[in-house]
Amino acid sequence: MKNRIGLILGITLVLLWCLLPVAWIISLSFKSQQSITNGNPGFLPSEGTFAGWSNYSDVLADDQFRRAILNSLGISLIATTLSVIIATLAAYAVARLEFKGKKFVLTTALVIAMFPVVSLVGPLFDMWRTFGIYDTWIGLIIPYMSFTLPLAIWTLSAFFREIPWEMEQAAQVDGATSWQAFRKVIVPLAAPGVFTAAILTFFFAWNDFVFGISLTSTEQARPIPAALSFFVGPDPFSRPASLLAAGAVVATVPIIVIVLLFQRKIVAGLTSGAVKG
Known part of the structure; x- marks a missing residue:
């Protein structure tokens, strides 16, 4: 009791x-x-x-806020899609193939994932202005992928290791090529891991503030977390706290909905491979 x-x-x-x-x-x-x-x-x-509900209607009626929501959706979805595709192929190679430097690849990926984000802002600012991708979607997608790919590779590698080799070999015996066996057998079995990697990637891209405020200068590509810091209202000396709170709630709704709908798959993806049985 x-x-x-x-x-x-x-x-x-x-x-x-x-x-x-x-x-x-x-x-x-x-x-x-x-x-x-x-x-x-x-x-x-x-x-x-x-x-x-007047604060919410005022926020949603603001062109700057709506543009920031569109930027966050577009950048997050593109970064998530590309990261999951690349991470799936890389994780399969790490889990299934034997090659020199495999441990070095995994270690390097883990180091990149733990690298301080702030330390990269200065070099990326100069590089992106030189390459002409500053204040663009691609200028944010590349850094997001750089930090989400390592985590996605580690997550998917655990799933691929749990899938028996015999299932892939059985598909090849039945006439499937290596690519067909991977696409029609391995990937569907690893769907919970793929789904978890996609959610984690989307979370990182949607919630990022440092890259969003440092690598943009206009509303053209500025995501919602950074856009809220520029939302000052008609009086710059009296910030509209109620409108900012309403904007923060609206920006949080997609994350809350995803977590509530797919919390079991998120937990399953994070804990897969943690216990060997």
Whole structure:
């Protein structure tokens, strides 16, 4: 009984710690700007300070915000698609083939994934301006892929190692080529890993702020996290906190929906290969 009570209390504390900032932002998004300026301390909007859905309608009506959403969707989807395709082929080679330097490849990929993002901003800024891809979608897609590919390769390698060789050999005995066996047998069996790699890649690209604010200068390619920092409203000396909160909630909705719908596949992909049995 005591263990059960302790478990419930522990879960409650963790949920409060994690969800309190989210609940506070949602509360701000429903308050009027005047109540925030006057310092309304309440968690819930009081009478006369409730702005309703007007903050959300104002944010969605803003051209800058809509353009940033489009940029984030396009850049994230392209980076995710390319990363998953390349990582699937690379992970299969790492898991199935024997070649010199395989451990070096995996180690290098892990080192790249842990490399500080801030240290690359300066060199990339100069390179992208020289190459003419500064403030473009491709100028963000390349850095995103550089950091998501290693994680995707490690995740997919674990799945490919779990698939028995005999299934691929059986397909080849039945007349399938190596490519057909890979495409029609191996990839479908590794679908949970492929799906997990795609979700993690999308999360990184969608939530990135450092590259988004450093490698763009206009609304042409600026993603939503960076665009929110430029959303100052009509008065630059009084930032519209309620509108910013509404924009943050809207920008978070796709991530929340993906996690709620596919949380089991995410956990399965991350834990695959962790236990050998």
